[in-house]
Amino acid sequence: MHGSFTLINLLAGMVALSVACATEPPGGHPAADPIKTPPIVVEGAASTTTPGAPETVGTPDPEVARGGRAAMERLVALTEQASPRASASEQEQVAAEYIQAELEALGYETRIEPFKVRAVATGGLFLRTKGTTIGEIEVFPILLTAEGSATGSVADVSAGLKEDVAGQELKGKIALIKRGGITFQEKVDNVAQAGAVAAVVYNNEPGPFRGTLRYESAIPAVSVSMEEGIALRNLEYAENVEVALNVKYSAGSENLVAVKPGGDKGERIVVLGAHYDTVPNVPGANDNGSGIATLLEVASVIANKEYAFTVEIVMFGAEEIGLFGSRYYVKELDDNKRTNTIAMLNFDALGSGKNPGIYGDPELLDVLGQYASTSGIEVEKKNSMAPGTSSDHAPFSEAGIPVVFFLADDFSRIHSPEDTLEFVRPELLGSAVAMTVALLDQLDARAWD
Ligand SMILES: [Zn+2]
Structure with missing residues (x-):
């Protein structure tokens, strides 16, 4: 049992996890696998606004001004009644109930889509010899790990x-992988393809770390500290020693869905989505109270309109810890529903900055650009997102669904206690409401095949 004493001794002195976040080490690989998903930071989009000093650009379109005031009222109420709204927390649940009541007050029927978000390792990693447990070490599930025991x-x-794994017989084994060089996803995929039943990634610097995958892995994937990784490595040569781990999903979150049935093309769907969670302990007025308030106001404006297609209004949970709500929604789409989803419009952190911004499908952006220019809305078309940043449109885009992401250009206060109402500009909300309704009207006017 070479190595096991070292390992067990290490347990006593194990440091508490203080690392909040870990990506691949600096220097080597481009920013892969950030633990959190800052919703949106757009390349080169430094803030040009003075905090608290709203810009006035000519006379706002009356519809923009009206929508802005109405959305701002919704944002004030949401922020007062349901913030903070940390992902997969009781606070998030309170917010979901609040938003559900708002949608029902507008006449929508709603449904709840619960899903699991947080993986926990039950009891850590057990070292066993001849069926007897001889030690246990702490492991940290890598975000988006598969569930399961191994x-x-x-x-x-x-x-x-790939070259490390080539020629190795990993069938039925637990792969021990050193952090660094390539993404966690690539590491875990490589060993899973070679037959490993679980992946344990150990740190390449002292102490533990947490990592994240890009999509759900095929096998359970966890991380351990460098010290424990080295001790585990010695076990490769120990006779009759096995390790065992069990990862399961525990904490839950939910999407809130309101459906507005369509007319003669009701099988076609336009999804309007915004996440309602925040990072812990922040008001989240811009990220993403602004998106929720805007979407609620859109829901209000279109409540009595008739569209040929069905509109699904989806308030996503647990975006901030890895786009769990939108990933779940897309995963649950069957082929028929996916191919019939003609567009997904995402609203996230669109309330601070100088001008409204749009990102996504060029054809849809053109429609929006034309409307904006006739309405005096100075919208900025964004060509790219900063690397490592994302939001709920991403899983839809990956599934081949045309998306539009409504955003703005000042993200300097998101994920901070300064993400407060005073930095949200009603005109930005109003512009997004007006552009969205215009786009829905345009889509409805199209000839349908
Ligand atoms: Zn966000």
Whole structure:
């Protein structure tokens, strides 16, 4: 049992996890696998606004001004009644109930889509010999890990590169992988393809870390500290020693869905989505109270309109910890519904800055641009998103659905206690409401095949 004493001794002195976030090490690989998903930071979009000093650009379109006032009232109420709204928390649940009541007051029927978000390792990683547990170490599930339990002997695969894995017999084994060089996703995919039943990634600097995958892995994937990783590596040569782990999803969140049935093309769907969670302990007025308030106001404006297509209004939970709500929604789409979803419009952190911004499908952006120019809305078309940043449109886009992301250009206060109402500009909300309604009207006027 070479190595196991070292390991068990290490347990006593194990440091508490203080690392909030870990990506691949600096220097090597481009910013892969950030633990959190800052919703939107747009490349080169430095704020040009003075905090608290609203810009006035000519006379606002009356519809923009009206929508802005109405959305701002909704935002004030949401912020007072349901913030903060930390992902997958009781606060988030309170917010969902508040928003559900708002949608029902507008005459919508709503449904709740619950899903699981947070993986926990039940009891850590157990070391066993001949069925007897001889030690246990703390592990941290990597975000988006598969659920499941695995038992096997340890196989050291170095950094888990394709060439590290090539020729290794990993069937039924637990792959031990050193952090660094390539993304966690690539490491875990490589060993899973080679037959490993679980992946344990150990740190390449002292202490533990947390990582995230890009999409759900095929096998359970966890991280351990460098010290424990080295100790585990020695177990590769220990006879009759196995390790066992069990990862399951515990904490829950939910999407809130309101459906506005369509007319003669009711099988076609336009999804309007915004996330209602915040990072912990922030008011979240811009991120993403602004998106929720805007979407509620859109829901109000279109409540009595008739469209040929169905509109699904989706308030996503648990965006901030990895787009869980939107990923779940897209995962649950069957082929028929996915191919019939003609557009997804996402509203996230659109309330601070100088001008409204849009990003996404060029054809839809053109429609919006034309409307904006006739309405005096100075909208900025964004060509790219900053690397490592994302929001709820991303899973839809990956599924081949045309998307539009409504945003703005000042993200300097999101995820901070300064993300307060005073930095949200009603005109930006009003512009997004007006552009959205115009786009829905345009889509409705199209000839349908
Ligand atoms: Zn956001």
